[in-house]
Amino acid sequence: MFRSYLKTIFRNISGSKVYFFINVAGLCIGFTIFTLIMLYVLNELSYDTFNTKADRIYRVVELQKSPGGQVQRVAITMPALAPALKREFPGIESAARFVLWPTVLCHYGEKRFYEHGLSFADSSIFDIFTFHFVAGSPSTALDSPYQIVIDQAAARRYFGDVEPIGKFITVETDFGKNVFQVTGVIQDFPRNSHLSFEMIASLSTLQKKYSPFIGWAVNDVVTYVLFRRESKEKTVEGALPAFLATYLPVNLWKGLEIYLQPLKDIHLYSGQILYQMNHNKGSIDTVRLFSLIAFFVIFLACINFINLTTARSVIRSREVGIRKLLGSYHSHLVYQFIGESIVISLVGLLLSLPLVEAILPTFNSVMQGRIIISYNNQTPFLLGMFLVAVMVGLIAGIYPAFYLSSFRPADLLKGRFASSTRGLFLRKVLIGLQFLIAVGLVTATCVVVGQMDYLNTKPLGFDEHDLMYIPLHDIQSRERVPLLSERMLENPSVISVSAGELTGSGPTQGEVSVMGANGPARLMVRKSYVGYRYIKTMKMKIARGGEFSRDTPSDSNSVVINETMARLLGWANPIGHKIKMIGTGRTFSVAGVVKDFNYFSLRNRIDPLVMWLDPGRCPYLLIRTTSKDRQATISFIRNTWRSVLPNHPFEFGFLSDYLNKQYGNEREDEHLLILFSLVAVFVACLGLFGLTLHTTEQRIKEIGIRKVVGASLTDIVLMLSKETMKLVAVACLLAWPVTYFFMDRWIEGFAYRIDLSPLIFLLSGFLVFVIAILTLSFQVINAGLSNPADALRYE
Amino acid sequence: MIRLYNLKKVYRTDQVETIAIANANLRIDPGEFVAITGPSGSGKTTLLTILGLLDNPTEGQYYFLGEDVSKLSEKRRADLRRKNIGFVFQNFNLINQLTVYENIELPLLHMGVASLQRKEMVMAVMDKLRITTRRNHYPQQLSGGQQQRVAVARAVVGNQRLILADEPTGNLDSRNGEEVMELLGKLNEEGATVVMVTHSTEYARWAIRAVQLFDGHVTNENILEGMRSVSELS
Structure with missing residues (x-):
């Protein structure tokens, strides 16, 4: 018995290859994305769990x-x-x-x-x-x-x-x-x-x-x-x-x-x-977002399966009738159809495994090696995926199974077969749901891309390009900064040299006591230790006063503050104001005000900042160079370093790369989000493609008759695509508020952010609309161009 | 074998109520060959679906093999159908994805017949109906007459006692039509009860008795003196 079911399953598959391909491809892509995301999620959730306590x-x-x-x-x-x-x-x-x-x-x-x-x-x-x-x-x-x-x-x-x-x-x-x-x-x-x-x-x-x-x-x-x-x-x-x-x-x-x-x-x-020392810090938001996408992609593939199976039920209804006639129980048929969808789901999973294998190294390099779980020697993981595939087959198959097995054998005698309009409403709802997810994902992606683009292009308040840094790990190297500067500046490609901190690594924090405009105040500030010409080397802008200079010996008792600090303290002209450092008890006077710059990620707002002149505590040597002939400049700097500090290995980097690495996780997440959204939209399109193929096949006679009575190509194309366009419109109206709600919350995490303008939403709706039209167009135009005589003869 | 008492079947849609069969009384004994005739819409096919336990009557009693089956569950009807009834349709209704052999084997699979015995039974019936050479063909590869032979083979492979045929010759040319009728006649001679719905008075003459329907009423029952005489049956 089971063999007979299996036979019909496989022969059905070979008889409708396009639809089988659409189902399997959707599921295969779904499982690939799902597996990759689950590897990432499990990896993130596994942190610290190896500790027995x-x-x-x-x-x-x-x-x-x-x-x-x-x-x-x-x-x-x-x-x-x-x-x-x-x-x-x-x-x-x-x-x-x-x-x-x-x-x-x-x-x-x-x-x-x-x-x-x-x-x-x-x-x-x-x-x-x-x-x-x-x-x-x-x-x-x-x-x-x-x-x-x-x-x-x-x-x-x-x-x-x-x-x-x-x-x-x-x-x-x-x-x-x-x-x-x-x-x-x-x-x-x-x-x-x-x-x-x-x-x-x-x-x-x-x-x-x-x-x-x-x-x-x-x-x-x-x-x-x-x-x-x-x-x-x-x-x-x-x-x-x-x-x-x-x-x-x-x-x-x-x-x-x-x-x-x-x-x-x-x-x-x-x-x-x-100030946590977290290594590879993760984010629960990203874990949740990616899990949601994994779920969506699988869900979209399930919808494709349900839609195509119920739409094409007319083809299966005869088999159902005959089997029932010959005494098959309703339940047997339900098992048969569920079995069939589980088989298709497992085929999708099987095909996804080599795909995952192929993509995993790239995926992991995008994630900067964050994924350390290897799935191919993990029986529980594979077993889990197998169960997921069975579940997906069950979920995708259960409605079509009951739907298909409900055909009555008596209809066979009466020559009535299921019409493909049965279940039409449900199919519309499900396609609408696919568009809803697609619009949601595309909108979210547009917001993320817009925000990241804004952060990438927003001026940071200094120039991170053509700025090389060398770590100063110990006191000997720090003591040599004046000599190093002098030697390096001999090369015309070196514009300026200073010691200081790297923006992005963040200054430490301390509390100061000051006499503000409204009386004495204590204030938590960021403390930054810098050397001479730091502001010039970083190409920051001075708002008032000046920066530390060797020509002003009193500078060891001076500080430079940022605009935010002056504003918080209500100082119209901060120059000369006194700042007392809690803990050491030393008092400094303000010598200059630097225009606000971002020393952390643009997610954070700018806090009050105090710069102290203390070359002995600066962890980096900063070298601004021209952009010309970089290799020669690097080798000049290397040689200079080696001649001054022969026992210290030479390490260097560029600030722009360093900052890129600081925002690295967000960028990776952004790239993956774009990729996953595209995949999700593609899976939804696969379903739409299959369903349109089926609908045009089913309506070939109608199209023929309409053409005979004078419908133009435009009329036919409009007729066939009107329904889809309506669904996209409804999906947009439903998806926009939901997406707005979530993206508004996401974007609040940034100190500097774009406005969620209606344009972003309209744009994403338009994108999905265009993608849907493109998906439909080939078949619909083909149907519109077909010779009506063929269609009618075919009937 | 079959007893109908005041049988009624009503189809209801939102606004319309259609009486397909009204107060039908009928008795069919084992070994009979009965033709059900009547114009389109007279209720022939509805009667056949009820006789075939594919649908329950709205009112009245239906006794099949002495058991009242008018209100049986779908599952119980499936059991009775599987063991006792074979169907032959105008459009053959074979499963296109299965071969001739597999199509004939299907009822035996549902009956749970053991593999070896199943093979013997299928081979025997294929041999009898002269379709053995076609055993690995798919339905689409066969002529109409051959497909109908396969359908007949499937209807009798499990030694079903009742064969219900719905316009079995409707899609066949006269030569193939004759062949199928000969086949049904032969099966009837071998003891099967055959109930056949037909438009054709010509083919109806293969039956021993004709039941005529008109607007859902049994209007006439005739003993036919056609191709075969009643005495041939005894």
Whole structure:
């Protein structure tokens, strides 16, 4: 019996290849997109889950309120917080501090490397997160200063085959040359972790050498806590305000609150949190958006299947009648048709697998290697996809199955077959739904593209082009900045040289006290350490006063502020006003006002900024060059660097590339959104194409008769496309408000944004309209041009 | 085999009520060959759908093999149909995607006959109807007469006791028409009960008895003295 059903399934398929192709192609594309997106989504959701105690681990986040009422969340806390929390709350099993260090030069014997993955932590970090020790013991590895645990990659890099335990690695940091003893080797930390490092040194080293890593005065470490199995983090959260009131110095942290962020939320829910050390930070919005698209594409393919199957039911109704006549039960036929749609769905899945295999490397390179799940050796994933395909077959097949199997055998005797107008209303609704999704996606894509284009072309307040940077990792290199500048400026291709911070990496934060127009005020500001000629080199604009100059010795007591700060303080002429730095107690006077520029992504608004002259703390050398003969300029700069700092490897980059990387995730998401929307619209068009093919086939006689009685080509084309156009119009009217609602919310996340003008909506509606017309046109014009005599003879 | 008492079938659409069969009383005994005749719209096909258990009557009783089947469920009707009734149509109604062999085999599959026995039964009936050489052909590859033979083979392959034929010669030329009627006659001689709807008085003469319908009423029942005499049956 089953074989007989299978036979009819396969022979039906071979008898209607075009429709089978449309169904399978739609499903195949659907599954390809679905698989890729699911790999991405699963990858994003897998972050930090490898930690066996993941559900008990929390990160402490501070809520800082500035006097202006602004609130910001930062994931960096005071060094004294972790021990105090552990002491005060018995429910906390363990607490640890962690800090990722800027790039440093490390060496062992002749081997010298810049290390980007050096971190410092308490030994309790090993109690909290899941580490696998290959050598050494977690309980003793970091219990004294100058101890270091390295991962296997670092062990291979420095020691090759030699046993690393007990060896010494020299680290050149801001606070001098330090020698660390290797006390442990761990397996490389999984990449799907918000923490990323290759070496962990004992935090007590920092505390010994560097006063800021003690006490409550500054925020410089990330704090993690591990709760006991039975304890409730809610009770701790409730007690946190009282805890802070007891411990915090009254004047230092006004309006500060802390809360606990669950480990499983860190990767995807940290969009609003600053100064986190998240590696590859993800966004739940993107995960949701892509999941929605994955669902849409599959759904569109399902609609194609339902529409084509019910429309073409007239062809199957005879088979149904005969089978029923011969005693087949209704239920058997339902199984047959559902089976058929499951087979088609599985064929779609099967064909999508090589496609995924082919696209995955490109997809992953667009995602900058974010996807680390490989699907082909993951049985559960493939099994999951198989179940999804079966579900899709079931969902797509269930309505057509009941619809088809409802044909009555008595109709066979009466020569009545199902008319293709049956189920017409439902088909219209479903096509309308496809257009609705298409219009929604196209509109959303237009908004995203418009917004990104706006951000890409909006002046940042400085010139990021032709600006080269070289990292200054240690004090020796920073001390050589004057000499380097002098040598480099000898080349006419070098226009200006300065030390400073890179925009995009973001200045640190601090609190200042000032006498504003309305009396004394304390203000949270961004602090930026710069060298001489920084503003000139960055091509920022001075609004008032001037910038730091070697000719003005008093500049070490001066600051330059931005326009936002002057405006917030109500200073009409800020020059000469005094600013007192909280913490150090030093007072500075305002020497200049720089026009506002964006030091973060354009998602963020511009905060008040204070620039200090402190070449010794500047992490980068910035070199503005002409755009001519770049290679020669680079090699000149390299040679100059090597002659001045022969023991320091030469690293460089361009600010424009750096900024591109900063906005990289958003750009990738934008590209993928465009791609996925196009695919979704294509799948919807496939269905429309199939249905039009069927309709024109069915109406061939009608078209013939109409032509005989005098209808022109235009009349026929209008007649056949009118219905579709009406559906597009209705879809637009329904899709626009919904899309407006969601895109308005999305765009609110940007400090600088485009207006959601009606033009965007009209444009996207028009686009879908044109695509629909193009899809229809070929068949409709063909039908209009056909010879009516043929059509009538055919009947 | 068949008893109809005051059988009525009414079709209702939104505004119109059509009486297809009105108070029909009919008895058909095992081994009979009955022709149902009448003009277009007289209710012949409706009567056949009810006799074939494809539809329930609106009123009245229908006894099939001694059982009242007038209000049976679709499932129970399917069971009875499968075991006892074979259909032959004017337009053959073969499944185009299945071969001759597979089309004939279909009722046996629904009956759950074992594979080996199924093969024997299909081969036997194909042999009997002289279509064995066509076993791997698809319906579209056959002439009308050959297709109708396949349909007849399918109707009797499971030893169905009742054959319902709806204008079995309607789409055939006279030679093929004759052949099909001969086939039905032969099956009837071998014990099958045949009920045939036809317009053609010529082919109606193959039957032993003719039931005439007019506007849903049974107007006449005649013993026919045509191709075969009543005595031939006994």
